[in-house]
Amino acid sequence: LLKETILNIQTAVKQLADINFALDEALIVAITDVRGNIIFANRKFCEISKYTLQELIGQNHRIISSEFHTAEFYRKMYRTIAHGKVWRGEFKNKAKDGSIYWMDSTIVPLLNEQGKPYQYVSFRIDITERKKTEDLIRRADKVAAIEQLASAIAHEIRNPLAAIQWSVQALETRSAEDNERIRLISSELERIDSIVEQFLLLAKPQTVSFQHNDVTVVLGIAVSLMRIHAGKKSVRIVTKFENDVPIVWCDQNQIEQVFINILKNAIEAMPNGGNILVQLERDPKRGVLIRFTDEGVGIPGELIANLGNPFYTTKKKGSGLGLMVSDKIVRAHQGTLSIRSELNKGTAVEITLPAAEPIETMP
Numbered sequence: 001l002l003k004e005t006i007l008n009i010q011t012a013v014k015q016l017a018d019i020n021f022a023l024d025e026a027l028i029v030a031i032t033d034v035r036g037n038i039i040f041a042n043r044k045f046c047e048i049s050k051y052t053l054q055e056l057i058g059q060n061h062r063i064i065s066s067e068f069h070t071a072e073f074y075r076k077m078y079r080t081i082a083h084g085k086v087w088r089g090e091f092k093n094k095a096k097d098g099s100i101y102w103m104d105s106t107i108v109p110l111l112n113e114q115g116k117p118y119q120y121v122s123f124r125i126d127i128t129e130r131k132k133t134e135d136l137i138r139r140a141d142k143v144a145a146i147e148q149l150a151s152a153i154a155h156e157i158r159n160p161l162a163a164i165q166w167s168v169q170a171l172e173t174r175s176a177e178d179n180e181r182i183r184l185i186s187s188e189l190e191r192i193d194s195i196v197e198q199f200l201l202l203a204k205p206q207t208v209s210f211q212h213n214d215v216t217v218v219l220g221i222a223v224s225l226m227r228i229h230a231g232k233k234s235v236r237i238v239t240k241f242e243n244d245v246p247i248v249w250c251d252q253n254q255i256e257q258v259f260i261n262i263l264k265n266a267i268e269a270m271p272n273g274g275n276i277l278v279q280l281e282r283d284p285k286r287g288v289l290i291r292f293t294d295e296g297v298g299i300p301g302e303l304i305a306n307l308g309n310p311f312y313t314t315k316k317k318g319s320g321l322g323l324m325v326s327d328k329i330v331r332a333h334q335g336t337l338s339i340r341s342e343l344n345k346g347t348a349v350e351i352t353l354p355a356a357e358p359i360e361t362m363p
């Protein structure tokens with residue numbers, strides 16, 4: 001009988017170990033005491049939080065909190081589990097290296113004989129990817145709404161503007177003084193028209209004309225256009241273009257617009273002057289890589305995620321549309337736009353564009 005009991009226990013222990021192994025593979029697990037101090041964390045917990053087990057043990061669970069949730073959110077959670085009830089919800093956490101991850105969490109209080117919790121066990125799964133997708137969809141909705149608005153406004157303004165422009169020009173006959181005023185009105189009207197045109201860039205449908213283009217040329221035009229502007233702000237634009245980068249299939253105007261937007265931001269990030277390095281390289285994976293590196297004010301890590309949001313600006317006269325439009329254009333070209341930045345050191349914007357299909361040449 002004893003032998004049988006031992007065998008049963010051994011089987012049970014093995015089963016538990018197997019279940020434990022399976023849980024360990026599937027879930028992020030941590031155990032804390034009632035004050036929230038970590039007394040156990042499994043391998044996956046360490047992996048995702050980027051802390052070692054030694055660093056975690058004894059630390060308060062707050063070590064992985066991001067500033068995202070309100071104090072009220074945490075209070076509610078603690079109230080639930082302190083009353084011996086299971087809490088379920090989504091946490092946005094911060095890893096050791098500052099990266100953000102989302103977790104779907106279930107926190108189970110372990111109760112003593114008096115029904116009071118003596119430990120909390122949390123089981124979580126990583127939902128960072130799902131959160132990113134949700135965010136993209138939300139952002140895409142916003143962009144679509146703005147596009148509609150942009151298109152409506154632009155058309156409502158453009159037509160009357162053309163009529164005014166035409167009438168103003170028809171006035172031109174009287175005194176020199178009047179003519180001067182008329183010219184001024186005319187040039188201001190042109191300026192409004194060009195702003196509206198920018199706005200229309202946002203709106204669908206656009207007249208795009210994709211062609212085989214040499215990025216060296218397009219980038220060259222954008223740089224020489226912006227050099228004049230940069231010079232006035234004591235900003236120097238230095239170029240480093242590799243030879244024979246592949247030809248890309250793109251809309252020249254749109255890509256030029258992207259380069260101008262990025263250069264404009266770089267100039268505006270250096271109110272006391274500095275250098276912008278513009279590099280053009282062959283990218284083994286993607287075709288071409290264009291990198292703009294400035295020595296400007298930089299962007300705080302937690303704000304980088306806001307950059308693609310329409311109307312997000314830190315400038316008095318900013319529109320907050322430049323990066324959004326640029327990102328949209330680059331993505332329409334199957335390219336990528338990424339930003340790295342260090343506060344008070346500078347910012348690097350990298351754009352990749354896929355190489356065009358090889359052009360058929362006559363034998």
Ligand SMILES: Nc1ncnc2c1ncn2[C@@H]1O[C@H](COP(=O)(O)OP(=O)(O)O)[C@@H](O)[C@H]1O
Nearest residue numbers: 265266269298313314318319320321322323347
């Ligand atoms: N090179 C850069 N250096 C520092 N901050 C930048 C840079 N590029 C963009 N930003 C930040 O991103 C924000 C949004 O840029 P953008 O979409 O071009 O709109 P705007 O330039 O009108 O503000 C800027 O207000 C700024 O805070």
Ligand SMILES: [Mg+2]
Nearest residue numbers: 264265322323
């Ligand atoms: Mg801008």
